[in-house]
Structures are given as C-alpha cells and as structure tokens.
Amino acid sequence: SFAKLDHHRAIRQGFPEVVFCQGKTVEQVATIVERLAERNKSVLATRASKEMYEAVRRLVPDSIYYELPRLIVVNREEARQDDDRYILVMTAGTSDIPVAEEAAITAELMGNRVTRVFDVGVAGIHRLLAQHEIIQQANVLIVVAGMEGALASVVGGMVDKPVIAVPTSVGYGANFGGLAALLAMLNSCAAGIAVVNIDNGFGAGRMASIINHMR
Amino acid sequence: SFAKLDHHRAIRQGFPEVVFCQGKTVEQVATIVERLAERNKSVLATRASKEMYEAVRRLVPDSIYYELPRLIVVNREEARQDDDRYILVMTAGTSDIPVAEEAAITAELMGNRVTRVFDVGVAGIHRLLAQHEIIQQANVLIVVAGMEGALASVVGGMVDKPVIAVPTSVGYGANFGGLAALLAMLNSCAAGIAVVNIDNGFGAGRMASIINHMR
Amino acid sequence: SFAKLDHHRAIRQGFPEVVFCQGKTVEQVATIVERLAERNKSVLATRASKEMYEAVRRLVPDSIYYELPRLIVVNREEARQDDDRYILVMTAGTSDIPVAEEAAITAELMGNRVTRVFDVGVAGIHRLLAQHEIIQQANVLIVVAGMEGALASVVGGMVDKPVIAVPTSVGYGANFGGLAALLAMLNSCAAGIAVVNIDNGFGAGRMASIINHMR
Amino acid sequence: SFAKLDHHRAIRQGFPEVVFCQGKTVEQVATIVERLAERNKSVLATRASKEMYEAVRRLVPDSIYYELPRLIVVNREEARQDDDRYILVMTAGTSDIPVAEEAAITAELMGNRVTRVFDVGVAGIHRLLAQHEIIQQANVLIVVAGMEGALASVVGGMVDKPVIAVPTSVGYGANFGGLAALLAMLNSCAAGIAVVNIDNGFGAGRMASIINHMR
Amino acid sequence: SFAKLDHHRAIRQGFPEVVFCQGKTVEQVATIVERLAERNKSVLATRASKEMYEAVRRLVPDSIYYELPRLIVVNREEARQDDDRYILVMTAGTSDIPVAEEAAITAELMGNRVTRVFDVGVAGIHRLLAQHEIIQQANVLIVVAGMEGALASVVGGMVDKPVIAVPTSVGYGANFGGLAALLAMLNSCAAGIAVVNIDNGFGAGRMASIINHMR
Amino acid sequence: SFAKLDHHRAIRQGFPEVVFCQGKTVEQVATIVERLAERNKSVLATRASKEMYEAVRRLVPDSIYYELPRLIVVNREEARQDDDRYILVMTAGTSDIPVAEEAAITAELMGNRVTRVFDVGVAGIHRLLAQHEIIQQANVLIVVAGMEGALASVVGGMVDKPVIAVPTSVGYGANFGGLAALLAMLNSCAAGIAVVNIDNGFGAGRMASIINHMR
Amino acid sequence: SFAKLDHHRAIRQGFPEVVFCQGKTVEQVATIVERLAERNKSVLATRASKEMYEAVRRLVPDSIYYELPRLIVVNREEARQDDDRYILVMTAGTSDIPVAEEAAITAELMGNRVTRVFDVGVAGIHRLLAQHEIIQQANVLIVVAGMEGALASVVGGMVDKPVIAVPTSVGYGANFGGLAALLAMLNSCAAGIAVVNIDNGFGAGRMASIINHMR
Amino acid sequence: SFAKLDHHRAIRQGFPEVVFCQGKTVEQVATIVERLAERNKSVLATRASKEMYEAVRRLVPDSIYYELPRLIVVNREEARQDDDRYILVMTAGTSDIPVAEEAAITAELMGNRVTRVFDVGVAGIHRLLAQHEIIQQANVLIVVAGMEGALASVVGGMVDKPVIAVPTSVGYGANFGGLAALLAMLNSCAAGIAVVNIDNGFGAGRMASIINHMR
Numbered sequence A, B, C, D, E, F, G, H: 001s002f003a004k005l006d007h008h009r010a011i012r013q014g015f016p017e018v019v020f021c022q023g024k025t026v027e028q029v030a031t032i033v034e035r036l037a038e039r040n041k042s043v044l045a046t047r048a049s050k051e052m053y054e055a056v057r058r059l060v061p062d063s064i065y066y067e068l069p070r071l072i073v074v075n076r077e078e079a080r081q082d083d084d085r086y087i088l089v090m091t092a093g094t095s096d097i098p099v100a101e102e103a104a105i106t107a108e109l110m111g112n113r114v115t116r117v118f119d120v121g122v123a124g125i126h127r128l129l130a131q132h133e134i135i136q137q138a139n140v141l142i143v144v145a146g147m148e149g150a151l152a153s154v155v156g157g158m159v160d161k162p163v164i165a166v167p168t169s170v171g172y173g174a175n176f177g178g179l180a181a182l183l184a185m186l187n188s189c190a191a192g193i194a195v196v197n198i199d200n201g202f203g204a205g206r207m208a209s210i211i212n213h214m215r
C-alpha cells in the first residue's frame, strides 16, 4: 500500500519500473522488488545497500548483486542475440567506474551490447586517441567523468553519434559534489551531447538503450 | 586569422561548424559566415543580432534571418524528402517559443521533419493529454520549458522514445535565470530524458537530428 | 530557564508550541515536553531521536513515538468527530513518506481528517489520474515530492482548492539537498500553490489544518 | 496557434487563465488578451509593459492598466457584495508596494474585500503593534517584504489565520535578488506560513482568494 | 615549530591569541595551550573536543572545559569588579544556546558582566517585549539566531546601542547551514547591526567586549 | 498614506528614519523627505538619483546632494564641536570611494569627526604601514574593500578598537557582485571585526557612530 | 589625494602599479594615468572605456588604446630584444579573443615575446593537434576559454611547462558568467595548471611574464 | 584493465602519473601503485587512507606513508643536489599544515629544495614581516590559507616571484568548504598570483616544481 507500482510501465515504455532504493527502508525495498519480480522478467534496483540485497535475496533467490555500482538485478530473459551495434561506455578515471558500471549493466539488462573503455581522461590525450577505432564505431556513447568533465567535449567532437554525458561526484574542493563536471558538460561547445544528473549511471544507460534500439 | 574554422567538421560530423555569434563583433560574424558559405551548402549562426544579419546579407545574399530565435540560415540543399518520422518540439508556454524555434529550425536545416506543439504546460494537463496521439507517434521529442520545467517529466513518462529536455530562462525570482527548470529536468524521475544547457535550442535540435537519423 | 515556553500560544494560535528537537540535548527535550504536557492536552515534538523519546517516556508515560517521521506525540483530546472534509496528503514516491507522515500526523493531531495517497509521481501520470475523484473532493491538499517536484504543478492545475507543496531532500546529485524540488515548486505555473521549507512536513500539516478549519 | 488557451480553466478552477506577459511579444499579448476577453468576464495579465497595454486597449477598450504593479485588467463582473471577511495585504517598506498591489488587485478581481497596511517593517515594531486590531480580524494575510523578510515571522506569530509570505527583490548586495527574504520566509519558525516565488504578488493574491472563499 | 604563537597579541590587542582547535591534532592543541598558559593569565580555546581537553588538562591542570560551547578556558585573573554595564546575550531558540554560551563565556573571560536572555524568538513577540527593560538597559547586545534570524532586526529597532548579530546553523532544508539567517541579518533594515560568521559566538563576544570597554 | 514614517525613531534611536530611495518613485521620495524635514533637523536619503534630488530640492530647498555616494542630506544642526575621537574610514582602492563616502557622510551627519585614508590595499602593505599612527589612534574603524577584501583582516590585527568591515561590489568575475569580499570579511581570522551588507556604507557609518558615542 | 599610488611597486615588483578603471570616474582615471606616466616608462590601465581614453590622451598624448581588450598603454621602453622564448596565448573560441589580447598585450608590454593561437577549442581536437609543435616549444602557456573550459586540461596534459588558465564569461545559461569554465579549470586532472579570475587576462599576462623571466 | 596507466607521462611531463586514491578501492590503489613502481623511480599517491597504505606496503615494501598529508611515496632517486633556489611553502595557520605538507613533499619528491614557514597569517602582520628575508629570497612561493585567504594577497604584493595560492577548507560557517578563501585568492588585487583547487597541495607542489626548474 505504501507503493503504487507502475505495472503498466513495461508495456508503455518497454521496461518495468526501476526501484530507487535510497531513502527507502530495507523492508520496503524487499517488498517492492518481490512484487515486481512476480510480474516481470527483468527487475532493476539502484543505490541498494548490501543489507537490502540480503533481504531481497530471501524473497527473490535468483536476484544478483553488483557491489561496486550497488545494483540488484533480476534477469530471466533468455540471452538476446544483439546485432553488432554497441553502446560504448567510457570513463575519464578509475574512480568513475562505479557510475560507469551502473550505466553499462543497465544497458546490458535492457538488451544492448556494451563495450567499456575506462580511464582515458584528457590529461593524456594519446590514451583517448589510441581508442579512435572503437570510438568511431560505437552506435551510442556514454561518457562518464568527474573533476572537470572535459572528456565529454573531446569525444563529442570526434563522432557523429549521440553522446550521453554523465558527470560524477569524483573530486573534491571546488568540485562541489559534481557541480564542476555537470556545468562543464552542459556548456560543451561540441554539439550532439546531452547530460543526465550527477552520478546517474542508470539514467544514461536507459537513454542510450532507447536510442540504440532505434531503427 | 582570428578564426580557425573547423572545415573538417561537415565530413566528421555531417554538418559544418555552427557560428555562436554572442561575444563576436559584427565584422567577425560576417567574415566567418561568408567563409563557411563558400564551402558548405548549409550554414547556421545562432544568437545573431539583426545588425549582424545586415552585415552578413551584404556578403551572402541568399542568407535568411529568423527574428524570434535570432538565427541566420543559409540553406542550399534541395528539398530532402524525409520519411514519415518526425521530431516533435513541444513548449510549456508561449514565452518558450523562441528557444523552441531555434531547436526546430536547426533540426529542419539538418534534414528532419519537425512537428510543433506549443503551450501545453502541465498546469492544464488536459491540453497535454489532448495531444496524446501526436506525442506517441513522434520519433524523438524536444521538450522546451521554463519556470518549473515539469513538462519534461510528464512527457518522459508517456513515451518510449528519447526526450531531449531544454530548460529556458523564462520566469523570474527564484527561477534564477533558468536554474529552476534545469535542476528539475536533471532530477526527473522519468527515465529516457537527457538535458542540454539553458536556452540551448540549437543543441537540442542537433542532438535530436543525430538520433532521428539513426537506422 | 534555558527555555521560555510560549504557554500563551495555545490561546493565541489554537495549538501549543511545538518542540523542534534537532540541536537540543536529550535532557532539554525531555524537560520541555514534560512542562508542555503539564499544561496542554496535545504536545508535538518533531525531529526527535529514539533516545530522546526514551527520556520523554520516563517523564510522560502516555507519549507515543512515530519512528519513520520521528515524532513524539501526546494526545489526550477525546476523539473529535470531524465532518466529511479531509486534507489529502500525497507523495510522488515511497521515499517521501516520512515527510508526508509528519504532515499527516500533525494535521490529525490538530483535529483534521486526513486521507493519504502515496507514490503517484508524474512519470506515470495514469497513477495520478486514477485518483481523480479523491483529489477533486479534498478540501486542502498537501503535495510532498523530492527530485524534480513536478507533482505539485500537475495537482495544482487539477483542483480549485489550496495546495501546500513540500519539497523533500529525496534525490542526489544536482538535487542539492532538496533545492531542485524547492525551486520547481516556487516557480510552479499553476496558481493556488504555496510552499514550505524542504522536508517541513510539520509546517505543511499546520498550515493545512488552519485552512481546513476555516468556515 | 502559438497559444493553446486553457479555456476550461474558469470552470475547473473558478478563474480564467492569467497571462504572464514577460517574454511575449506585444502582438502575442494583445491577441491572447483579446481571445480571453471574448469568452470571460474577467481577464488578468501580469508583468505587462505600457506598450503592451496600448496594443491591448485597441482590441479590448474596456481594459484598464495599473502602472505600478504593471497589470492589465478586464473586469465586467457586477460589483460583488462581499461579506465582512477581508484579506489583509501588508508590506514592510514603501518599495514593496508594487508587488503588494499586484496581490491586492488580483484578490479584488477575484471577488475579495482587501485591506492594505503598508510600510510596517519590524525595525519599528510599534508601527506593527499599532495595527494589532486590523491584523487580528483579517481572514487571510499576505505579507510582502524584501530585505530580510522578517515581517512574515512576526505576523505569523500573532494570528491564527493563514499567512501567505511574498519575498520581494527589494534590497541590494547580499540580498541576491530576493534570495535573502525568500530563505528567511521559508525558514520561519512561526507555523501557519507558506511562501510563493520572489515578487509573485499574483500567486499570493490567487492563493489568498481561494482560501478566503472557503466556507 | 608548527605554530608561531602571536605572543605580542595580548599587548597589541589586550587579549592573547585564541586557539581555533578544529583541524588541529590533539597534540597540537595541547602544546599550544600549554605554551600560551605559560605566558598569559587567560587562555581560550574554541571548538575543542573532550579528548582535546583531556590532553590539555594533563599539561594545564587549572584549565576548565565547557561542554555545550566546547570551550577550554584558563582564567587566573582575580575577579574583576565590573561596573553596572552589561552585555546582553539573547537567543531566538533553545538550540542556539551553545553558540550563545561561546559568546557569553568569551565576554566574561575578557572582563565583562554578561546577562543572558534565551529563547525569545519573534514568533511569540510578547516573550521579547516582556524583556523590554533588560534590553533597553544593555550596553551592547549580542543576538544569536538560526532559522530566519529575524530576532536581530526586531531587537535592532528597539535600542540605540550596538547589536552584534550571530547567525547559527540551527535549522534544516533551505537554511543551508546558516545561510538563511546570515543573509537575513546582513540585509536587516534596522541600522546599528553588524554581523559575524555563522556560529561564531567567540567573534561576537570579542567584538562586544571591545565595544563595552569603550569609555 | 503609502509610507508610515517612523517619527518615533529619532527619540528611540537618536536619529530619524533614513530613506532608502531605490525602488521608490521620484514622487514618493520627494514626499517622504519633505515630511521628514518638517519634523527633524537632520534627514538622510540613500541611493538617490539626481532626478530624485531635483524633486526633493523643490520641496526642501536647503537639502544637499552628494553625487558620488548618491546621498540627499538635510543638516540643520549647528556645528557640533566633537572631541578628539575620530572614526577612521579606510578603502583598499579608489573604486571603493563612493561606498566609503556614504559611510563617512553618514557618520559626520550623526555628529562624528571622520578621518579618511583611501587606497591603501594590502597588495602594497607599506602604504598601510605608513598610516600606522592614524590607524592606532582611531576610536572606531570602517574598512571598505572590494575584490578579496583582505584589508579588513590586516587592519583588524593591528588595533584594539572595533572594526566595521564593508565589502563592496568592486571587482568582476568570481567576485560575484561583492560575494568574495563579503565571505572573506566574515571569515576573518582577526577578532574584533563585524560586517555589514555589500556596499552598505550607510549601515557602517550608523554602526560606527553609535559605538563612537559610547562613553 | 583620492589615490595613494604605489610608486614603489616598479622597484619592488619590476612593473609599476596597473590601473583598474572599472568603478572609477573618467577624471580619476585620467589623473592617475598622468601621475604614473610622469614617473614610469610603462603604464597600463585595464577595463578602460573609450571615453576614459579620450581624457587620458589629452594629458598623456603618447598613450595608445586597444579597443577590443579595452586597454590604455603607455610604452616608452626601447624595443627589448627578447631571446627565443615565447609565451603562447591560446583561445578556445573567437569570442575569447578580447581577454586573450589583454593577456598578450600585458605580457608584451612587460618585455615578452608572445605567440597567439586562437580558436582551437577541443570540439575539433585536430585543430589543436595541428599546433603541436608551437605548443611544445612554448616556454609558458596561457589558455583562455569560456563555456566548458576544457582546453586547459588538454593542453596541460601535452606540455611540461606551466599553464596559466583563464576562464572567460563567454557562454550563456548554466555558464553562470564564467563559473562553469572556472570550476572546470580548478578541477583539472592535469597537473601544472593554475588559474586566475574569470576574464582576468591581465593577471594571466603578468603571471606568465614573471615566470617567463625566470632563469 | 580497470586503469589505463599513462606510462608515457614521465617522458612527456617529467614525472609519472600520480594516483588520486579517493573513490578507488583498496585493491585498485595497491595494484596501480605496484604497476607504477615497476616502471618508475618515483611514485606518488594522494589522499590515501592508512588502510590503503597497508595494502600497498605488502606489494611495494620501500613505499613510505605520510600520515598528516595522507601521501604514499616511493622515492628511489639518489639524493639530488639542488642548487640554492628554494620553493617557500607558507601557511596562515596551523590547521593548514596537512595541505602544505602535501605541497612540500610533492615538490621535494620532484627534486626541489623546500623551505617551510607556517602559521604566519595576516591577523598578526609582524609575524609575516619577520620572515621578510626568507620570503624575498624564495624562487617560487606556495601560500596555503583557509578562512579568508588573505595571506596570498599580502605575500603577492611583497615579491617579484610567482605565487601559487592554495585555498583550504579550514574554517566553518560562511567558509562553505573553502569557497571563501578560493574566491578571495581569485580576486586578489596583487598580480603574480595563480590559484589551484581547494586543498590541492599536490597541484601547487607540481606547478611550483615546474616553474622552479625553469632556467
């Protein structure tokens, strides 16, 4: 009764409602995931603590937990044979990986092939240029970066495919919890970039998946 | 010499460099547009004053000026017969139209069919629901809204297509020049939304065009 | 001596002074609640920890504790038979419930009938429209929402009754501790909405109660 | 076609759609007011320039213009004989009067009796206490204040009726365009206060009117 | 060697350097206090943890600790017989007392008579007016308030003596860690008010002491 | 009727109400100054345009206008023979002089002897040290500085008298309209400093005058 | 008397005091430049209007005006034959040129060879890489960029020489007057970068000059 | 695979990539440091917890840990005999020492002689002037200060050498995590100052080292 699950969402938007665990009690999360798992083949819960997962697993034994990106996943779809299009998930640094994995696993769960290229920040531009081929052939790109968030602009200027930029809260001081990267990405002078919330790997994965499935 | 035009951009990204006129002198704008018009079939200059256009027209007589969105356009492409996919450009209010037109004309110049639905803000939700059909059948959606920017969330929850949200600076007081709508759109609980800079109709039109051309 | 209780308040404003526990010591809270309970039939203390309640219960045994909204309540009024007017408390998500309960319990303690409709955020607008009847018949509405806070605008456009909007700090990143929802609600283009502080369920409940008792 | 007027609003909410003129062209304003005036007895347009009014008057000769609050008003209702309940509109300073008049005229147009008490800021508290009677007998109160916005808290503690607080942008320096008063009002330790946007006299007048008509 | 104590300060400014403990190690605090206590009759250390005090007491046995305001004090001055002028320290709420005590104890240590009037916030203005006499006869006033900080303005308008306003971080939500009260106090329309940093009881006590000693 | 002049203020606080002209119409200013000048020997109006002064002079011929600080002054007191105590008004740069003059003239009008030392910013510390004598002998100090506002800290560490710090909006970029200097002054590690609003020369002059008259 | 010129500065720091014209009257600027020109071979005045220059030229006929960067320059040094080290001044876009010229002319006036490379923003990274040689051989680099300010990071990662980053206010919306570029540059993950104020070409030129003269 | 180490950096920029430990797992840090230590004579890891160091030491036994600045260092260079140029690292207070040590140890590891002068904040300007000699003879200066950050301006005006300013988060209230010092330093009216991120001792040490090695 505390949650009005949007069971219609899978029909309306192609994927069931995703659970945002932060601010919910352990019991609420467990109950919601259970109810979703009764009706859907895929379930995704983000920002879940380990303790939440323990409670979920008791009710939904085939659920999995990804520790770094803090995701609970139920995936009962048979393996989809995706074509050769892939979503490329890139990070500027190693510390951005948890957010990148949230995006990547979200996209995979939604039936996309995902390629990862991590730790290619612009302070060593050759690392990025060395990935030229893999960047050019991506169908959709997710660029995850904290600190000054410059990677999005450089990648945005290299491709003719859509770039989803994800600012992260990695950094300190005048980073102001990701604000620096967020503003940088919003002000990118490269066109073909759009931005999601700070640390919102899920949102980027979802958006990229929708675009990647367009024919 | 003051401008290193990125003449390679049309090849690399499918459309020539777009001129950002704000902060440039009238002479700089005129020279840059002229040089771009020598090499390209389409030229776009954003945030152009009428005075800038007067100077451009002397050098590039077939250029056009759109007063509301302050765009200078050169378009020598023969009419492209687009298929039945369209980009839907929506606004919450009448005051958001200049930004919406910047997006719409950008997308049209890049070869897209564009449909406009203006003034359907959420404070009268029936106006929005009355457009249900046209919303469902859009291939990509651009949602332009100032004030509280809520339209993006409602539309984002209705479709399974990508939504590009454009916050505008329309409003006053605690709107803080578009910040209110920007934050609202970034925090949207609907997935499948990504955001561009405040008043950045051009960026939204470009992003939507890239996505709309994916096959 | 550390607290000058405003014992006159019940006469002046119809309800005794409410204790804001945050920033007070356990002893201060216990003493203040005890002194208020000596003179009043109803006592309310907000943002109280469990430890504070333990200390209060020793002095005021008929006090109750609501864990989610962190309220200490003393209620010695005989059950008031309210007429059929009700205050409707709505939330956009499940995570907003603690704040909503603070509002609802405050209003109930002040003699109002309260109806709860939780988890009807705008990303699935049909959930909201399904509650059309219950929304239309409410006498006063409290809309509790975090993230982009869009629910207030949509509800505000549906009714001709006053809407009290409560932004919550639910969210992350560019939510900035509830700022996003606060700004959205202040900038609502629906008229008939007024806003209280972030997470201020108590303030909303009090305001709604005052309005609901107007004849 | 640029404006989808919400002609249903008068039925749904008891008053037709109000025109927000800022950011609209003179022609748009004139056309919208004309179309509204064809169907409604009352029309209100806010933040209108004198030039806009000139254009409106040509199409709607019985429209009036209030220069200080920048309102265009059409009022064809026969004088409603209101009972003795009144909305009290107060200001802290003389510079807050334009916003206060926006609120007062809005409320009057919606059929309320309005009493004005201006320039009673808290730096001379006796000026406020001298109005004790008129404050106590008000049915709803609108408190308009810039600078530190303290008037709302003091008035809020004196009455058992709802207080709508309107921060204004009057001030300078660390006032930050009304932010200081806005934050003060949101953080008021008096209960029974709710806040509208900076300089939003209209919103306060509308909210007060809804409440004042409750029986 | 890590600290260049300003031993000249007692001569130059009438009171030895005061230790700001936050961000220092326990050992640093203990050493600095010891060195100051060797040369001075009074020593004051602010924002000191209990653990710091334990370390200090071992080296300076006649030091005292005030838990609520977190002060370490050494006071070897013989009792000064102050004249009848007093500094009045007022708070709006009970939660503001720790900051107020920091101010009061600072002023007492510097040889001032201090009177305390706590919990007289403006939401119950009669509580404040009841203190009229004690307010009028104060020589300097320190007003400590969180939330909307309105007390400073009201008091500032009642007296012809200097008012030092201290915003506190008491509050939540749009209080933003004391910003709301700070801005309110800076924008006070009462003249004769100056402001110190958020939660800076020490600074207020020092400033008041300097003024109170003027002849 | 639009202004409730606080005629009691001269008795209560030793100086009549001061007119804040910004946001008032020319007529309002003229009327208010006239009414004040009928009852008081001194009148002060701040932030007055030249046009406002023209209107005032017609009604109050013995009023004077100071163009740089934009003050209208009426001064009919016979010259007060002040003792040798003086308020020292200092600025960091030449651009801060208008605000400094607002403070100085305010203080002079209130019967204080004022000494001016301008353009002694800390980037050339010898300029400041060269004024050592005049600084040491001041009774109260007003330090006016924009940009980084460092002058207040250095002066604050040199004297045992109260320092009123006035941040100015002089600067650009990350100065954010005076915010940089304001924050610097609030965070000064010198004790004996209190701060008024950005550009509030009047407030500083008033505060300094009150202190300077203490015996 | 309004200005205490720091005539010692040329000796202490190798270049006379530079005049910041904003906020000064035309007369003040003219007088200050005249006095500086009497004693120094070089004079520099920043943020000067054309009208200010007219007044200066009457007093100092050999002064020059640079319109774009708004500089007044007096340069009576005989041409210094600099060695082959140069300061490289780069911009991301054409609109950043005025700030870049302020930096370049400042550095030239202080005896440095300056090379300019404008309009090589990262959205077309090949434009930047094409300048590889000229970048590698610079002795000090000044990187001027608005919008997302990413150029500083990319250049910072290419060289082993110091980079002075200058954010500009070029952009709009969530650029917030240069804040986006400023934060990006401060958070650069490339080491060897330091930042000056938004639009502070002068400061960058001065800093680069000091470094470039180190032997 | 999670980290693409920039092994080319030592060649390109004279020092290997530095590890930013915050946001990385203990295992990631250990692996990265190990891999860097295999190829380089010097390794530096910043913001490392003690636990991280324990893991590193198992793999790289000759690594050292500096607890206050939280640095892991590997240094296998034979002692470089630096000439008599030194980098001067100064702090305003004792609480700024951890950041200052991060800068100093970084610079030492990169082959510079470093002199430390701590706790010479401007509130006791004689402490600073007493260091006149050591300040004048420094080749590059790093000024580390929290609170109001004024030390940078005063030092900047005393020398003709480059000053790297490091704001720290030391302070409270309106310090806003170092923002106050950051803005002050960016707005310094002394020329020859450039700024790095809040608490970024590493960046300052690196920048100073590059400059100090210029010949």
Ligand SMILES: Nc1ncnc2c1ncn2[C@@H]1O[C@H](COP(=O)(O)O)[C@@H](O)[C@H]1O
Binding pocket: A092, A093, A094, A095, A096, A119, A123, G188, G189, G190, G191, H017, H018, H019, H020, H021, H046, H047, H200, H202, H203
């Ligand atoms: N304390 C620090 N502050 C800023 N940047 C740093 C710091 N420590 C290391 N870095 C940089 O951070 C980058 C490493 O990021 P990552 O790939 O996440 O390890 C390198 O380019 C370093 O130069």
Ligand SMILES: Nc1ncnc2c1ncn2[C@@H]1O[C@H](COP(=O)(O)O)[C@@H](O)[C@H]1O
Binding pocket: D092, D093, D094, D095, D096, D119, D123, E188, E189, E190, E191, F017, F018, F019, F020, F021, F046, F047, F200, F202, F203
């Ligand atoms: N420059 C100023 N800054 C701040 N407050 C002022 C200023 N000038 C006048 N005031 C105050 O503003 C109030 C008058 O406001 P008003 O009623 O709008 O005229 C009085 O309380 C004055 O003390």
Ligand SMILES: Nc1ncnc2c1ncn2[C@@H]1O[C@H](COP(=O)(O)O)[C@@H](O)[C@H]1O
Binding pocket: F092, F093, F094, F095, F096, F119, F123, G017, G018, G019, G020, G021, G046, G047, G200, G202, G203, H188, H189, H190, H191
């Ligand atoms: N464009 C500029 N940005 C920052 N500081 C400047 C600028 N131009 C001059 N200055 C500094 O401003 C000071 C002069 O301030 P003032 O006394 O008001 O003329 C000198 O110390 C200059 O170094």
Ligand SMILES: Nc1ncnc2c1ncn2[C@@H]1O[C@H](COP(=O)(O)O)[C@@H](O)[C@H]1O
Binding pocket: A188, A189, A190, A191, B017, B018, B019, B020, B021, B046, B047, B200, B202, B203, G092, G093, G094, G095, G096, G119, G123
């Ligand atoms: N309205 C706009 N908003 C953001 N970026 C733009 C806009 N118009 C053009 N641009 C981009 O700005 C760059 C041109 O900058 P510039 O070299 O200063 O002319 C190009 O990369 C364009 O894609």
Ligand SMILES: [Mg+2]
Binding pocket: A092, A093, A094, A119, A121, H003, H004
């Ligand atoms: Mg890395």
Ligand SMILES: [Mg+2]
Binding pocket: B092, B093, B094, B119, B121, D003, D004
């Ligand atoms: Mg509309």
Ligand SMILES: [Mg+2]
Binding pocket: A003, A004, C092, C093, C094, C119, C121
């Ligand atoms: Mg939900």
Ligand SMILES: [Mg+2]
Binding pocket: D092, D093, D094, D119, F003, F004
């Ligand atoms: Mg007044």
Ligand SMILES: [Mg+2]
Binding pocket: C003, C004, E092, E093, E094, E119, E121
């Ligand atoms: Mg209380």
Ligand SMILES: [Mg+2]
Binding pocket: F092, F093, F094, F119, G003, G004
């Ligand atoms: Mg000067």
Ligand SMILES: [Mg+2]
Binding pocket: B003, B004, G092, G093, G094, G119
């Ligand atoms: Mg360009």
Ligand SMILES: [Mg+2]
Binding pocket: E003, E004, H092, H093, H094, H119
């Ligand atoms: Mg110290």
